[in-house]
Amino acid sequence: MKLGYNLALEQVQKLVMTPELRQAIQLLQFNCQELNEYLKQQIEENPLLEPDNIIEEFESIDDLNSEGEEIDWKEFIDKYDDFSYRPEKDKNIEEYNYENFISFSPSLKDNLLFQLNVSHLDDRHKRIGEVLIEAIDDNGYLMADIEQVALVLGVEVEEVESVLSFIQTFEPLGVGARNLKECLLIQVRAGGLNNPNIELIIENYLEDIAHNRLLKIAKELNLDLKEVQDISDYIRTLEPKPGRAFSDNSDQVKYITPDVTIEYIDGEYVIILNDVTGPRLNINNFYKELIRKGNDPKAKEYLSEKLNAAMWIIRCIEQRRATIYNVVESILKFQREFFEKGEKALKPLTLKEVADDINMHESTVSRATSGKYVQTPRGLFELKYFFSSSLSTNKGEVSSTSIKAVIKEIIDGEDPKKPYSDQKISDILKKKGINISRRTVAKYRDELGIPSSSIRKRY
Numbered sequence: 001m002k003l004g005y006n007l008a009l010e011q012v013q014k015l016v017m018t019p020e021l022r023q024a025i026q027l028l029q030f031n032c033q034e035l036n037e038y039l040k041q042q043i044e045e046n047p048l049l050e051p052d053n054i055i056e057e058f059e060s061i062d063d064l065n066s067e068g069e070e071i072d073w074k075e076f077i078d079k080y081d082d083f084s085y086r087p088e089k090d091k092n093i094e095e096y097n098y099e100n101f102i103s104f105s106p107s108l109k110d111n112l113l114f115q116l117n118v119s120h121l122d123d124r125h126k127r128i129g130e131v132l133i134e135a136i137d138d139n140g141y142l143m144a145d146i147e148q149v150a151l152v153l154g155v156e157v158e159e160v161e162s163v164l165s166f167i168q169t170f171e172p173l174g175v176g177a178r179n180l181k182e183c184l185l186i187q188v189r190a191g192g193l194n195n196p197n198i199e200l201i202i203e204n205y206l207e208d209i210a211h212n213r214l215l216k217i218a219k220e221l222n223l224d225l226k227e228v229q230d231i232s233d234y235i236r237t238l239e240p241k242p243g244r245a246f247s248d249n250s251d252q253v254k255y256i257t258p259d260v261t262i263e264y265i266d267g268e269y270v271i272i273l274n275d276v277t278g279p280r281l282n283i284n285n286f287y288k289e290l291i292r293k294g295n296d297p298k299a300k301e302y303l304s305e306k307l308n309a310a311m312w313i314i315r316c317i318e319q320r321r322a323t324i325y326n327v328v329e330s331i332l333k334f335q336r337e338f339f340e341k342g343e344k345a346l347k348p349l350t351l352k353e354v355a356d357d358i359n360m361h362e363s364t365v366s367r368a369t370s371g372k373y374v375q376t377p378r379g380l381f382e383l384k385y386f387f388s389s390s391l392s393t394n395k396g397e398v399s400s401t402s403i404k405a406v407i408k409e410i411i412d413g414e415d416p417k418k419p420y421s422d423q424k425i426s427d428i429l430k431k432k433g434i435n436i437s438r439r440t441v442a443k444y445r446d447e448l449g450i451p452s453s454s455i456r457k458r459y
Contacts (some may be wrong), residue, residue, distance in 0.1 A: 024316045028323060028364070031371030032257050032276070037277060040314075048287045048303065048310040052280035088197045108140065108175070108246035109133055115170045121163070124169045128153060132176070140175040140243030141183070174242035181206060187238045197223060198231055209235055212455040229459045243418070260328050262339070269339060271328050273321055281314050282306065308347035320368075326358045327368045333357070337388070339376060343405040349387050403434060404444045411450055419453040 032036060043049045106114070117128045125273050131153060135144035146164065150157045168176040173190050177183035184202050201209065209232050218228045260270045291303045317385055331354065336347035351369075355362040369383035388401045414420050422430070422441045429436055442452075450456075 002182075006249060010404075023312070024319065025367065027316045028320050029367040032259060032373075034280070035369075036276075039281070039317075040143075042313060043281075046310050046313075047286050047307050048306045049313065050284050052275075052282050079437075104126055106246070108138060108243045109136065111246060112136065112167065112170055116167070119166070120164070125163050125166075126157065129167060130158055131162055132160070132167055135178060136243070136245050138246075138438040140172065140177070142176050142178050158433065169435060171251075172239070172242040172245055176240055177242075180240055183240065183242065184235065184238050184273050187242075195231075197221065197227070198234065201228075201231055202235065206235075214459055225441045256373050256380060258380060259284060259324060259372045261375040262332065262377070264339075264377050269332055271325060271332065273308045281310070281312055281316070281317060283314075322393070323360070323364065323368050326360070327354060327365055327383065328374060330357045331383065335386050339378060342378065344409075345403045346388065346399045346402045346405075347385070348389065351387060358396075398434060400444070403429070403436065404448055405433070405435070405440060407444055408448055408450070411445075412454075414456075416456065416458040419456040428442045 017107055027035065027038070028093065039049075043051070045068065074118070111134045113130065116126055119126075119129075121129065126326065130148075131149055132142065132144070133267060135142055137143050147157055150160045153160070164176055168174075168186050170176070172379075173187045177186055181202055184206075185199060187196055188202065201217060202219065208217055212232075214225060214228045215234060217223070218225045221228075241395070257276055261274060262272050263272060266378040276399065277328070287307075289308060291300055294300050300309075332339070334349050334353065334357075337347065345411055351362045351365045355365045358365075362450050369387070372383045374381055374383055385401075388399045406429065408419065409424060410425055423438045425445075426436060426438045426441045445452075447449075
């Protein structure tokens with residue numbers, strides 16, 4: 001073998017992941033909130049970028065630089081701070097502080113402490129009550145040990161028990177309980193129901209209630225099955241977590257702004273892109289003029305660099321809008337029956353089919369559909385919803401989502417006293433030409449959040 005060094009010219013094609021290309025991919029993948037946060041940051045960093053709805057008011061560069069005079073930047077900044085015109089304040093117009101409009105809701109502990117402070121207890125017992133309330137979690141349960149509280153405060157256990165019993169009369173009912181049974185019993189006793197069987201079942205048969213083993217309860221307590229069913233229904237109306245009504249769910253609440261809206265107008269489906277989720281940007285006119293007519297080479301070089309960056313972002317945003325539009329248009333073409341007939345008409349669809357239809361790569365379609373939502377006449381859906389696996393049936397390929405809709409329809413129409421087993425549902429589906437096993441039915445039923453037939457049964 002001959003070893004040596006030599007030079008050779010070779011032509012190859014390869015994709016280079018430039019920062020601009022990476023930015024374009026990132027913008028496509030962003031959901032609505034991420035995109036707006038990113039653009040807000042870019043607008044702050046790049047003075048040439050501005051939202052489409054901003055109307056600039058300034059003199060032309062010629063006026064500012066007339067007779068060869070240099071621009072008075074101090075005067076300009078004072079007048080056009082933050083790149084937008086700031087009108088003179090009208091002293092006759094009342095100013096509003098929007099912080100005054102922020103809603104406030106007391107926490108569970110705030111609510112309990114208020115009830116404690118307006119009660120008739122003396123200071124000694126209020127101090128015990130404050131310690132107990134501080135030990136109550138967000139669900140309303142007491143997490144501290146009574147003996148330990150008594151030891152820390154140097155009081156008798158009976159005294160702490162007495163104050164706890166008083167707190168357990170506070171709203172919401174069931175608060176201050178040490179376990180689920182005590183929580184439910186507090187609510188039952190406050191309701192004034194004179195039925196000892198309710199307390200007996202709560203104390204000894206809660207697990208059987210959860211698994212709908214009502215026959216066992218009726219037999220062991222020698223009760224009528226109908227009475228046990230009524231008691232079970234009543235227990236299910238009680239609140240197992242009394243404190244959650246006061247919990248701060250602001251971090252859990254999700255407000256979805258659809259990226260696209262599909263409307264049915266004059267017999268046709270019309271696709272409308274939401275400018276909020278894909279805002280249009282402009283180049284600031286003042287800086288465009290400054291680049292064109294400015295005399296400072298360094299300033300022109302800096303602004304030209306920012307102009308190129310701004311133009312690239314604007315092109316990426318427009319490309320993102322076009323891609324999402326094309327993807328939604330393709331989905332509408334493939335899933336038109338869904339929009340006309342509903343969930344049961346949803347067809348199997350893959351990312352590759354849409355990618356081939358719009359001449360894009362499968363990964364591009366995946367990025368365009370991830371975290372994006374569409375508002376339709378049938379509700380709000382994530383774009384990923386329209387892509388589902390298929391199952392072979394006598395009627396051809398059927399979407400797993402449509403099969404779930406059929407299963408839900410079958411269960412909704414069953415006799416609650418004789419609910420269908422998973423095997424029975426499988427047999428019904430076979431008669432409809434959908435051949436799936438009992439285990440698949442059980443899997444889809446669990447995904448729908450529907451309990452088994454033994455728990456659905458009513459007496």
